[in-house]
Amino acid sequence: MFAALGDPVRLNLLSRIGDGRSITELAAGLPITRQAVTRHLRVLERAKLVEERRRGRETRFVVRPARLRQAKGWLDDVAQQWDGTLGRLKAHIEGARR
Amino acid sequence: MFAALGDPVRLNLLSRIGDGRSITELAAGLPITRQAVTRHLRVLERAKLVEERRRGRETRFVVRPARLRQAKGWLDDVAQQWDGTLGRLKAHIEGARR
């Protein structure tokens, strides 16, 4: 999932999808071909970050906020774990002298 | 930065760095060479997710929680932006005048 987020083009797409743009519209703003954009969208889809919503001949995608929250949760865990370690380290340094 | 997070090995490292392990120790738990681990750590460092703390002949890394918070912030922005869009969409569907 972070891998899916780890491409500037896909970040850009994610932040613009919400407006309900079609693939072609999304591609218009970028210096790459429509096909390349489609591939990026498929990557986001595989990571469950977006969901396809086809209507007639055009396709739009919707973001899945739950997934974003999940990512945030993981970052929180690590940050917190690290804070805990920091606390322990600090206590260790201040307490015992090595 | 998300690209740096987008590798399972690096996620693993990030979650274990806090314990104050050296490169060799970190590598011991993984099925890849120490050199490969070093490269991953450099990637995390370039993304400002960790910071080098060399002491004598061994090197440890510390996590930079501020960076994690920054990532979370971005996720929040997108999620919120999307929630907003959802709200507008919903209002539109329900026939609200706005």
Place this chain on the structure above:
DNA sequence: ATAATATGCAACTTTATGGTTGCATTATGC
């Protein structure tokens, strides 16, 4: 029905990434 629009599919190229091996360098312990 036809033309135009929106997208899908597939082959191919280029470049980035992850991993390895081999050897050099720096610090520690005795």
Place this chain on the structure above:
DNA sequence: GCATAATGCAACCATAAAGTTGCATATTAT
């Protein structure tokens, strides 16, 4: 001082990722 331990550095390989071109398919509008 010397052996050992912890890293760093560089060349090299394999695979995956990003992008392109060309063509097929499916909707919509006239």
